[in-house]
Amino acid sequence: MNVLILGGGAWGTAVAMAAAAHPAGHRVTLWLRDAAQAAEMAATRRNARYLPQVELPAALDVVAGDWHAQAVAADLVVLGTPVAALRAMLVELQALGPLSAPVVWLCKGLEPPQADASVAGLLPHEVQATVAPGLLCGLLSGPSFALEVARAQPTALVAASSHSQVRQLLVAAFHGHAMRIYSNDDVTGVEVGGAVKNVLAIATGVCDGLELGLNARAALVTRGLAEMARLGVALGGRHETFMGLAGVGDLVLTATGGLSRNRKVGLLLAQRQSLAQILAQLGHVAEGVYCARAVVQRARQAGVEMPISQAVVQMLDGQADAQALVHGLLARDPAIE
Numbered sequence: 001m002n003v004l005i006l007g008g009g010a011w012g013t014a015v016a017m018a019a020a021a022h023p024a025g026h027r028v029t030l031w032l033r034d035a036a037q038a039a040e041m042a043a044t045r046r047n048a049r050y051l052p053q054v055e056l057p058a059a060l061d062v063v064a065g066d067w068h069a070q071a072v073a074a075d076l077v078v079l080g081t082p083v084a085a086l087r088a089m090l091v092e093l094q095a096l097g098p099l100s101a102p103v104v105w106l107c108k109g110l111e112p113p114q115a116d117a118s119v120a121g122l123l124p125h126e127v128q129a130t131v132a133p134g135l136l137c138g139l140l141s142g143p144s145f146a147l148e149v150a151r152a153q154p155t156a157l158v159a160a161s162s163h164s165q166v167r168q169l170l171v172a173a174f175h176g177h178a179m180r181i182y183s184n185d186d187v188t189g190v191e192v193g194g195a196v197k198n199v200l201a202i203a204t205g206v207c208d209g210l211e212l213g214l215n216a217r218a219a220l221v222t223r224g225l226a227e228m229a230r231l232g233v234a235l236g237g238r239h240e241t242f243m244g245l246a247g248v249g250d251l252v253l254t255a256t257g258g259l260s261r262n263r264k265v266g267l268l269l270a271q272r273q274s275l276a277q278i279l280a281q282l283g284h285v286a287e288g289v290y291c292a293r294a295v296v297q298r299a300r301q302a303g304v305e306m307p308i309s310q311a312v313v314q315m316l317d318g319q320a321d322a323q324a325l326v327h328g329l330l331a332r333d334p335a336i337e
């Protein structure tokens, strides 16, 4: 299979490495927008900027420049860019005319609200339905730190699409070697899980940064899962999706795992660093920072209560200090679980 991956950050690189290591012997091309970085990666066989710890396999081609012909010739196109680049990439792909290859995205978040939008912040598949309805699409999600995938450590992911042929192609591309792929046709549920867990990981980072204890962390993760599932079901997802890899699985990983960038944002917020200071030292995208407001706005539109996510937005906006927000959450009226 001929796999084209657009975007060479940590996750695009790791997924390209997983595809290149697949026993079926796929031909894998990783495209970067930065030509100098692509040339350096091709020469040194390392992604020094985003994933310096691992050596790229010889079978992986790293390229830059015009990727349109490669997309037309590919069997599978994977978008490895953050949510912020999704709309523009889909517009370009749609303009290529009918593509035989499915297009799948790896990003986890909601688009920040567009100036002219009536809906506050779209999920990735809603962006695609708006700007590229002619493409055959899906996504890959689930608990997965790039470094562990790049090191071929065991990982289970979810291939989500409303088209069975896309789910099957993702299984053929990635299942095997160190990776298991589970299929799911609940695209909304899988996308809500991937976005909301990032916001909740910021909250858990704050909780741990303030040394509130393991009881508090377990409560946050559990009540956060309830928030995630409420929003997901209100938007049309299935409750059982949130009990799976793209829900509780990714929430537990991101909220508690030391490799998470979103959790790190929370840990640094607890140290009273400003958001600008935190983003300057992160070096990678932390999607929770960019989608927390959209999550809360979608929840409000759907009539869903998300007090933990709401507290994260207030913290990111610098409206309230972390201790005060914790006290606010604890002071809420008693509730029925």
Ligand SMILES: NC(=O)c1ccc[n+]([C@@H]2O[C@H](COP(=O)([O-])OP(=O)(O)OC[C@H]3O[C@@H](n4cnc5c(N)ncnc54)[C@H](O)[C@@H]3O)[C@@H](O)[C@H]2O)c1
Binding pocket: 007, 008, 009, 010, 011, 012, 013, 033, 050, 080, 081, 082, 083, 084, 085, 106, 107, 108, 109, 144, 145, 146, 147, 283, 284, 285, 287
């Ligand atoms: N890193 C992980 O462990 C991981 C795992 C699963 C999912 N994800 C998701 O994958 C997405 C990408 O994360 P990442 O870790 O690779 O981020 P990263 O910060 O490591 O890299 C981002 C990459 O996107 C590129 N990029 C940004 N804007 C672009 C644009 N407009 N056009 C082309 N390229 C652009 C950057 O140049 C960079 O190569 C995010 O949505 C993230 O939530 C990450």
Ligand SMILES: O=P(O)(O)OC[C@H](O)CO
Binding pocket: 108, 142, 143, 144, 145, 146, 198, 201, 250, 253, 254, 259, 260, 261, 262, 263, 285, 286, 287
């Ligand atoms: O490092 P984070 O917080 O962006 O999380 C990475 C992955 O999404 C975990 O599944």
